[in-house]
Amino acid sequence: MTGAFEPHQELLRVTDLHAFYGESHILHGVDFHVDRGEVVTLLGRNGSGRTTTLKAILGLVPRRTGSVMMDGREAVAMAPHRIAHLGIGYCPEERGIFASLSAEENLTLLPKVGSGGMTLDEIYGMFPNLLERRKSQGTRLSGGEQQMLAMARILRIGARLLLLDEMTEGLAPVIVQTLGRVVRSLKEKGFTMILVEQNFRFVAPLADRHYLIEHGRIVDMIPKDEVGKRMDELHGFLGV
């Protein structure tokens, strides 16, 4: 049992989360949780609601209902800029690099959302390419460099929970390998992560648990040690 002074085991709990874009109802009651230091994935086909789930956690959808408990605080009624300050870092699918900012301006733009983020030196140690390209315009970087930049900038801000959307999409295998190493080393540093991925082979060895999402609902959860024997089921679900 955890003692009274130990932090909650659970970092994020999402309960009955619904999200709407105008008339369309995208999420139909998403339920899942993430423990501290855990890496979980949201797996599903295109349009199943994975990206919307991340956006709805951050309040970046026009309307949402339900409950998002981050570190024991209810975030569902908060303005988006307050939610980030609960300690959440977001790496969007389209990477969200600002074209009118240099790479280094992109890297240092985000406000701190918690204590103990990585220093600029540590980040450049992890991503040496970004050091070389720091004066370049953000969107002049290659796809892989932009992805690294999008990840790197949320390591500086002291976020405890990282939401990583489709980080390997459209990238060369060698860069995907690098990103895999980065995720592993972040896990060792104690970061909690939610990965939305199309590339199951990339996330299978990294994640502790996999949530399967379909039609805006979580339909199943597969822990790491059951992945092997449920492979056929998984492939059927993902349609690969």
Added chain:
Amino acid sequence: MVQALSGQLLIGLINGSFYALLSLGLAVIFGLLNVVNFAHGAQYMLGAFVAWMGMQYLGLGYWWALILTPLVVGLLAVVFERLFLRRLYGLDPLYGLLLTFGAALVLEGIFQNIFGISGNSYPVPALLQGGSNLGFMYLPRYRGWVVVVSMAICFGSWFVIEKTRLGAYLRAGTEKPLLLQGFGVNVPVMFTLTYGFGAALAAFAGVMAAPIYQVTPLMGSNVIMVVFAVVVIGGMGSIVGSIVTGLGLGLVEGLTKFYYAPASDVIVFVVMAIVLLVRPAGLFGKAQ
């Protein structure tokens, strides 16, 4: 000959300074809020009137007006943004245009009702009276001051926007406001302050203009048409574009006055038509 030409060029440079100051504010507001602020001319007029009223009723001189007026008008703009303008974000930009246009008409109507349409003169401050003979032309000191201060404000704004952290927020917010908010930046407050800043710039230009032009309720609508043309030519939302184009068009107007005076009122719009044909996004604008 030389004297007449340089005289017109000086007038052009002064008009250009006002165009630059006004279009800078418009560009900053349009860039971040995506609002075409038709109240900009009225805010400029309000600046001149607040300065004039301060002198008439409170005995506050030019220098006080230069500091206090932008604060007063900026504050009014902040209230306007909070109460009205903010409700229109995310809708078609036409709504913001209609709201600010309506607000400008109301404001100008009120001032016409109270003060009539005849001009009120505002004295040049004692420190800046007189002028000096440059040999080829006579330079009134106040006009030199206007040019120098406008340039300094324009350069300062450019520097803050392009080179500082505050400016990085502004640039990022111009591109992807929702994502920036998701990163924990209070974007709604940024919007409010940016609108207030833009209006304060217009009011500042109004105070600067008071000793040169007549202070009248319609002084804003006279100048704002040209300023919108400047913004379109420079490229909607481009900071550098609005500054360079503002000064440039002032000079072009001055030259036209010298060579073919009857065309001087339309030359800006002729330039606009040509630019839009050749570069629809404006000289410094990025094509969508």
